[in-house]
Amino acid sequence: xxxxxxxxxxxxxxxxxxxxxxxxxxxxAVSAGLAALAARVLPATTAIPRSEAVVLASMxxxxxxxxxxxxxxxxxxxxxxCLILVIVGIVSWGGAFGLVRLASGG
Amino acid sequence: xPEAMLLLAIxxxxxxxxxxxxxxxxxxxxxxxxxxxCPRRACLVLRGIGWALLFVALALSLVRDGASFGSLLxxxxxxxxxxxxxxxxxxxxxxxxxxxRLVQHLG
Amino acid sequence: MxxxxxxxxxxxxxxxxxxxxxxxxxxxxxxTLSVFDREIDRWMAxxxxxxxxxxxxxxxxxxxxxxxxxxxKSPTFxxxxxxxxxxxxxxLWRDQSGPVYRVVDPRTGTILPDPGTLAGTRFIFPFHYMLxxxxxxxxxxxxxxxxMAMMALCVSGVIIHRRIFADFFTxxxxxxxxxxxxxxxxxxxxxxxxxxxxxxxxxxxxxxxTYFPSxxxxxxxxxxxxxxxxxxxxxxxxxxxxxGGLASFDAMAAEARRLWDGSALRYxxxxxxxxxxxxxxxxxxxxxxxxxxxxxxxxxxxxxALISHRTGTPPVMSTQRFLSGLxxxxxxxxxxxxxxxxxxLAGCVLIxxxxxxxxxxxxxxxxxxxxxxxxxxxGLAIGSVTGxxxxxxxxxxxxxLLPLGASALGQDRPALEVWxxxxxxxxxxxxxxxxxxxxWMEQCWTLAALASAAVLLNWITTGDHLLRALxxxxxxxxxxxxxLLLTGAAIATVAALRLSRxxxxxxxxxx
Numbered sequence: 001x002x003x004x005x006x007x008x009x010x011x012x013x014x015x016x017x018x019x020x021x022x023x024x025x026x027x028x029a030v031s032a033g034l035a036a037l038a039a040r041v042l043p044a045t046t047a048i049p050r051s052e053a054v055v056l057a058s059m060x061x062x063x064x065x066x067x068x069x070x071x072x073x074x075x076x077x078x079x080x081x082c083l084i085l086v087i088v089g090i091v092s093w094g095g096a097f098g099l100v101r102l103a104s105g106g
Numbered sequence: 107x108p109e110a111m112l113l114l115a116i117x118x119x120x121x122x123x124x125x126x127x128x129x130x131x132x133x134x135x136x137x138x139x140x141x142x143x144c145p146r147r148a149c150l151v152l153r154g155i156g157w158a159l160l161f162v163a164l165a166l167s168l169v170r171d172g173a174s175f176g177s178l179l180x181x182x183x184x185x186x187x188x189x190x191x192x193x194x195x196x197x198x199x200x201x202x203x204x205x206x207r208l209v210q211h212l213g
Numbered sequence: 214m215x216x217x218x219x220x221x222x223x224x225x226x227x228x229x230x231x232x233x234x235x236x237x238x239x240x241x242x243x244x245t246l247s248v249f250d251r252e253i254d255r256w257m258a259x260x261x262x263x264x265x266x267x268x269x270x271x272x273x274x275x276x277x278x279x280x281x282x283x284x285x286k287s288p289t290f291x292x293x294x295x296x297x298x299x300x301x302x303x304x305l306w307r308d309q310s311g312p313v314y315r316v317v318d319p320r321t322g323t324i325l326p327d328p329g330t331l332a333g334t335r336f337i338f339p340f341h342y343m344l345x346x347x348x349x350x351x352x353x354x355x356x357x358x359x360x361m362a363m364m365a366l367c368v369s370g371v372i373i374h375r376r377i378f379a380d381f382f383t384x385x386x387x388x389x390x391x392x393x394x395x396x397x398x399x400x401x402x403x404x405x406x407x408x409x410x411x412x413x414x415x416x417x418x419x420x421x422x423t424y425f426p427s428x429x430x431x432x433x434x435x436x437x438x439x440x441x442x443x444x445x446x447x448x449x450x451x452x453x454x455x456x457g458g459l460a461s462f463d464a465m466a467a468e469a470r471r472l473w474d475g476s477a478l479r480y481x482x483x484x485x486x487x488x489x490x491x492x493x494x495x496x497x498x499x500x501x502x503x504x505x506x507x508x509x510x511x512x513x514x515x516x517x518a519l520i521s522h523r524t525g526t527p528p529v530m531s532t533q534r535f536l537s538g539l540x541x542x543x544x545x546x547x548x549x550x551x552x553x554x555x556x557x558l559a560g561c562v563l564i565x566x567x568x569x570x571x572x573x574x575x576x577x578x579x580x581x582x583x584x585x586x587x588x589x590x591x592g593l594a595i596g597s598v599t600g601x602x603x604x605x606x607x608x609x610x611x612x613x614l615l616p617l618g619a620s621a622l623g624q625d626r627p628a629l630e631v632w633x634x635x636x637x638x639x640x641x642x643x644x645x646x647x648x649x650x651x652x653w654m655e656q657c658w659t660l661a662a663l664a665s666a667a668v669l670l671n672w673i674t675t676g677d678h679l680l681r682a683l684x685x686x687x688x689x690x691x692x693x694x695x696x697l698l699l700t701g702a703a704i705a706t707v708a709a710l711r712l713s714r715x716x717x718x719x720x721x722x723x724x
Contacts, residue, residue, distance in 0.1 A: 032427040039428035051444035058425035073225040128382040
């Protein structure tokens, strides 16, 4: 990999940049989405109060993000990495905002 | 004063515990005048002593400082203890010879 | 990407380390110093080297300052009360020209001369968590990124370590530099792992609401105060514009103490000073537990009537407070304070040796291939490591050289100190790139000279030399600081001597 970077032709740099963006940016977006979804779902389905669910969701998000970072650099298939991140991202953010809509009756 | 004594005891238990664990490893066993490999029995004895001493350090920490400070103190003091063992093995390895010999005799 | 899990983790560890190592070192170093931030304050501001207040004092000494804040329509008026580590009262409000900062002697109620320095609590500590980059909170996010990277480095480091148990205690100082550096990196990394992982995680968890705001944004309609009112019971009044007085400080403080069974108080904080709807918040000081408590009582300003108070925390918030508390170490436990300092330094060694290993394992190959990578990274490493230490020492030295009230080029004294820090730091990078062969050694000599000069200048300008400081209880922080500076100078001298011997040997070999 070092060699790849050192001889960084444009074609070799692209997958690395995509992976960096996917793991760091995508991983963050997905963990934030999951945190939002959990903060909405937990108080509705369990006895956890709303403010507690918020703190719990955000604290666990750090560990989720750490896991996604590690996986983001370990996953051999760049396409699968991006695909899964996009799907989970859409589901989590969509779910969280869907629940917000539902609650406000819109 | 008993507070300081206890702290010293915790450190001593952590240090000796890690020293026992280190001696049970082939590299350090050999370095300390044993054979190429640490004999199975001696190795088991050393590991038993090592873990027991780390447990003693935990118990003393909890007695000294209670559950939350105690566990924090234990987790950090054993790191210092382990680093001290590393320093001893690097520069003052003869300090650990008596311990190794004692186990050789027992084994 | 290379095949295999371990290979990909190796790539992550290498490049995250090289790219973020400088940032991580700065954060770890400043965090390590922040363990003694109040002690650094005392060293840098001789006017607050006060003996502890013997008996309880009247908070009414604050009244004139409160009136000034009310007249200036400051949004808040905040007071940090003395603790064992800090004998002075610290008062902060805003007027038309900006923040106003006062230090008060609780024994007499007199306002002490302006310290003219940001010192430990207002420069070194904020640098640790936000790098003094306020624009768009970029500083916070960079530190957050570094914190995540540190955890990823911990995990990937464990995965790529080939013999984690066999090498658990292995450090071979007699080996070649490359092997020796890797041993040191492995030993500090593996043995310090629990501390380094936990300190990074807890540091991130302190700012959970900044780093993962999505959770409160979707549950509280993006209204941060609404969340904090719910979770923390904050009382935030709206300013009416009608003037209003403030009831007795002491009566409210006594009521707060009564609520917490005589517990000491950490701070007093007034929202809307001088307004008919002012609220005084009083915080509890509990140095006997790990958790950073957020118990507070709220009083109606004009009448002094108790509005609400909170004690105890629900389980998740308790976990958050515990993690925050173990990071902040505002508790009373001197053994743990020193242990944190030591393990923080171990973290600095870990990061520095990581850089050195990268350099040592590529130096020959890069020279053969004519690549510039080593030279660039070496400059980065020198500036980030010894440069950061030199800049800190220069910060201390210039603090003792500038007279109180000094100003130059339109900058006041605190700003001049900070400029010195940054310019010296920058110069260390330039020096490292211009003279790569000798930079490590020369910077070690500079560090030794500056650290010794700091001790000497403290003696000359305040008269508190080491023996005097050791014999007065309230000057022990000064003694501690001097001893650490002298120890640092001694280590830097030994390092410089070794490096110069090595370079002489290398020269002989070349000849």
